Amino acid sequence: MKNVLLILYLFLNAVLGAQVRQTPDSRHLQAVPAGKILFLPSFKNLKDLKENDFISRYVFTNTSDLSFVAFFDRPLTKYMAQLDPEAEKDSLFKTGNYQFTVWIDHREIYRSNLLPGAPQRKVQDTAIILNRPLINNINGQGSWSESFWNRLMSNGGENILTDGPHYLYMEIRPYVKLKNQVKTGPLMARGGLALQVSRNPVIDPGKITLNTPGPYDGFPVSSEPFDSIKIKRLKGLIREGIFKRINSIIVINKGKLQVEEYFNGEDRNTLHDPRW
Structure with missing residues (x-):
């Protein structure tokens, strides 16, 4: 009887052991x-x-x-x-x-x-x-x-x-x-x-705020008018993942910085890998 139990134990251990x-x-x-x-x-x-x-x-x-x-x-x-x-x-x-x-x-x-x-x-x-x-x-x-x-x-x-x-x-x-x-x-x-x-979010530009860019040394900020609604909509689409792997939006108008937005934890001092 002991031999039978031992064989049964070894058999179950082999079978169940494969599941573990x-x-x-x-x-x-x-x-x-x-x-x-x-x-x-x-x-x-x-x-x-x-x-x-x-x-x-x-x-x-x-x-x-x-x-x-x-x-x-x-x-x-x-x-x-x-x-x-x-x-x-x-x-x-x-x-x-x-x-x-x-x-x-x-x-x-x-x-x-x-x-x-x-x-x-x-x-x-x-x-x-x-x-x-x-x-x-x-x-x-x-x-x-x-x-x-x-x-x-x-x-x-x-x-x-x-x-x-x-x-x-x-x-x-x-x-x-x-x-x-x-x-x-x-x-x-x-x-x-x-x-x-839920992959089609509603983008409300009225609830999105654009950053106010600061000047670089020798690189002033533009005061030219621009379509802020389009930029807000683009910012919303990036945040919602419609556009992926975008880390920044930079707009330069007549040699001056007009729009400066960053995503995914980056900022103007972050080194960006252009291979993506």
Whole structure:
């Protein structure tokens, strides 16, 4: 009887152990079962994540960030090895990747077989948690996951996510490309998020105040008249995230400073990276 109990214990431990995250940064999330995709209002490192950080509904605006964490029972490479058992492990990284599929309001909007190469091979070989940003308005680096979201929005998401309630649902599967044919594997993780979309704000120029620019040394301020309503409307659109990655509005009229507005915590002494 003891031997039976021992075998049963070892069996359950092997099965359930695959469901538990045992990396140093993620042991505090071990209660989350494999196969889940959970969403966050902003990106956090695994070691800083708490289970109450995850959200089931979200007010989605033009300035919203969005992130996800996917929990797998085994790394991507092991899934791909099942799809192509004869392949050498080194070649799997070159022939497949994750497949992401997104539905909005129960309608498939976008499916993407990520090109081989990103995420890195080490991630594909070892990761049982995928913690990635989809939108990062301030510190976004254009990573593969942010690029995926941008493609989603360009391929139907922008038109469907109108103001009002919506439901976003995402699945992750493995895929490999065999003889120019894509072979897709079983579901790795899935999850959904209820969205209340508010992306068309009303801009009231009467409630927006323009800064009064101060002179630079040898660079006076202009007293010429200008259309302040247009500048106020532009300022409002930038603040509401309609126009992104704009850090300043500077208008020089006849060699004199007329408008000087800054955003995202910058000011006239901030060094600006023109590569964006």
